[in-house]
Amino acid sequence: MMPEDPRFDGPGPDARWQAALSEGVFTIQHCDACGAAQFPPAVTCRACHGGALSMVSASGKGAVYSTTTVRSREGAHNVSIIELAEGPRMMASVEGDPEAVRIGQAVTARVAPGEPPMVVFAAEGAE
Amino acid sequence: MTDGLRGKVAIAGIGNTRRWHAPGRSAYDQLEEASFLALEDCGLTLGDVDALYCAHSTSGLPVLNVAERLGLGPNLRHADGTMVGGASFLFHMRSAVSALNAGQCDVALICYGSNQASAGGRLVPMPDPQPYEAPYKPRYPISSYALAAARHMHSYGTTREQLAEVALAARAWAQMNPDAQERGPLTLGDVLGARMVSDPLSKADCCLVTDGGAALVLTRGDRARDLARPPVHILGTGVAVSHRQIAQMPDLTTSAAAISGPAALREAGLGIKDVDHAMLYDAFTICTLMFLEDLGFCAKGEGGDFVASGAIAPGGALPVNTNGGGLSCNHPGMYGLFTVLEAVTQLRGDAGARQVAGAEVALAHANGGVLSSQATAILGTAATI
Numbered sequence A: 001m002m003p004e005d006p007r008f009d010g011p012g013p014d015a016r017w018q019a020a021l022s023e024g025v026f027t028i029q030h031c032d033a034c035g036a037a038q039f040p041p042a043v044t045c046r047a048c049h050g051g052a053l054s055m056v057s058a059s060g061k062g063a064v065y066s067t068t069t070v071r072s073r074e075g076a077h078n079v080s081i082i083e084l085a086e087g088p089r090m091m092a093s094v095e096g097d098p099e100a101v102r103i104g105q106a107v108t109a110r111v112a113p114g115e116p117p118m119v120v121f122a123a124e125g126a127e
Numbered sequence B: 001m002t003d004g005l006r007g008k009v010a011i012a013g014i015g016n017t018r019r020w021h022a023p024g025r026s027a028y029d030q031l032e033e034a035s036f037l038a039l040e041d042c043g044l045t046l047g048d049v050d051a052l053y054c055a056h057s058t059s060g061l062p063v064l065n066v067a068e069r070l071g072l073g074p075n076l077r078h079a080d081g082t083m084v085g086g087a088s089f090l091f092h093m094r095s096a097v098s099a100l101n102a103g104q105c106d107v108a109l110i111c112y113g114s115n116q117a118s119a120g121g122r123l124v125p126m127p128d129p130q131p132y133e134a135p136y137k138p139r140y141p142i143s144s145y146a147l148a149a150a151r152h153m154h155s156y157g158t159t160r161e162q163l164a165e166v167a168l169a170a171r172a173w174a175q176m177n178p179d180a181q182e183r184g185p186l187t188l189g190d191v192l193g194a195r196m197v198s199d200p201l202s203k204a205d206c207c208l209v210t211d212g213g214a215a216l217v218l219t220r221g222d223r224a225r226d227l228a229r230p231p232v233h234i235l236g237t238g239v240a241v242s243h244r245q246i247a248q249m250p251d252l253t254t255s256a257a258a259i260s261g262p263a264a265l266r267e268a269g270l271g272i273k274d275v276d277h278a279m280l281y282d283a284f285t286i287c288t289l290m291f292l293e294d295l296g297f298c299a300k301g302e303g304g305d306f307v308a309s310g311a312i313a314p315g316g317a318l319p320v321n322t323n324g325g326g327l328s329c330n331h332p333g334m335y336g337l338f339t340v341l342e343a344v345t346q347l348r349g350d351a352g353a354r355q356v357a358g359a360e361v362a363l364a365h366a367n368g369g370v371l372s373s374q375a376t377a378i379l380g381t382a383a384t385i
């Protein structure tokens, strides 16, 4: 039997991302070959299709790329797409009044504890 | 060279159950009736079918379920169960065109059925977990389209009033289609005053939830000419896939219709100005507006002004969604095949009060997932060959 390829040993990228999040750390990937930042994590780089990626702490800085208020009988909550300072986009929620969230607004991430923990954002300068 | 495919395959038969609320009928009942009708339409039977194309939101094995149920297994020589949401059936059409041209099959059946409305909450879609989006509780799929609409408004100044014009045009066409489910009066005030679901989209920006069944029979063009109905030729097809989760869409204001549309037109050897009639999958009002831009009927960012000018409504320059669309005619879960049915009906000259005079070239465009998959077909009458 051929040995497994050691470049892909260890937990997969989704498991590593979740494990970091459980420790309160929001990570993204950095491509060792082309320097691209990547989220959501994967085994290969979607920019250069190479196979060498490192998990790094995200800066947590970003801006609202788009936003919606989801309404139901239980109330209203925010769902946004955040463009991270490193480049990738992610779905997340912006805390506070959902209707106050604006496209272009600067936001900062924190990891909200819970089962599972979640990356959420607050408007910059907000308490 | 794909140019060689132009018009070689034709839609010989179409079937539409027109059963938008049919308690007691399963999705397969709807699919089977539509398939029977489509084959009968062109003078063939299920015994002639040697290629099967289908997709379901509730089954990961649609070809197996349908082949067994319709007794197609023994004769089957080609099949494709590609599942990319509501655009699946136009992906299937492209697959069938290749297989028919290669001589791998002779009679292709593309079929769909759904009991989404009458099953109500009991319909269980196939699991497809999205761990990076689910924790934020977007309402699926409307919040994804709402995020695209919000960004379009931000980038281009598109307004809720302009989106409402899409719903009003669809209703005006539906009022000329006796098969449309929603034919009552609808005003701008009704649309703007509807209950907000995921800002900026309200209930009136959303397609209907109905049952329904649809089917197409495809053969090579030479054989179609000898069948019962005038053939509608497939002049070109194009498909494109851009993302699964809305946050990964490269540009929220431009869909991959900007790829599938030009690809289909290239294969057809035509330009967008040659299109007499367009069917643009309207799961939400923003879809029609974006596809008008992405397919090139108007420039990027001008969709709002284009629809507000009355261009897509009855009497406008470009007849769009003449059956009333997913917004006012029917929308049984995955609507893609119905865009083709109406295009064929128009090109056959069978559309009655809503007939587009002199229609020779029609464009059918379907969307799947959350603006994720896009597929375009250019169809033409015998005169276009």
Ligand SMILES: [Zn+2]
Binding pocket: A031, A032, A033, A034, A035, A036, A045, A046, A047, A048, A049, A050
């Ligand atoms: Zn790379």
